[in-house]
Amino acid sequence: MWSEDKSFVFRISLEAQFPDDYDGPHDERAWLREWETQIKPVLIKNLFDTLRDYPAWKSHVRNRGISPTDEIEVAMVRDFSSAS
Known part of the structure; x- marks a missing residue:
């Protein structure tokens, strides 16, 4: 079977800024807990809700051994091998 692939990176960088008199964590x-427990889950849910609108593409999370706190890879596959 012939296979082609392409990667696309959607990177989100998080930064918290504090006043000059801030004395440590x-x-x-x-702020990071808010990202992990509230914002990131909603983004992932919305992403997969959108991807379900394209049923010809099968989407799933792919784990390449990197912690999900650092990276979430979404693999999308469109299979033309069974098309008539």
Whole structure:
């Protein structure tokens, strides 16, 4: 079977800024917890909701051994081998 592929990167960089008198991570990085528990799950859900609108493409999360706190890869496959 012939196979072709292409990668596309959608990168989100997170940054928290604090006043000059801030004295370290006393909030235990609450801003990062907000990303992990509230924002990121909604983004992933919305992404897959959108991808379901294209049933010819099969989409799934692919784990390449990198922690999901650092990377989530979504693999999309369109199979033309069974087309008539």
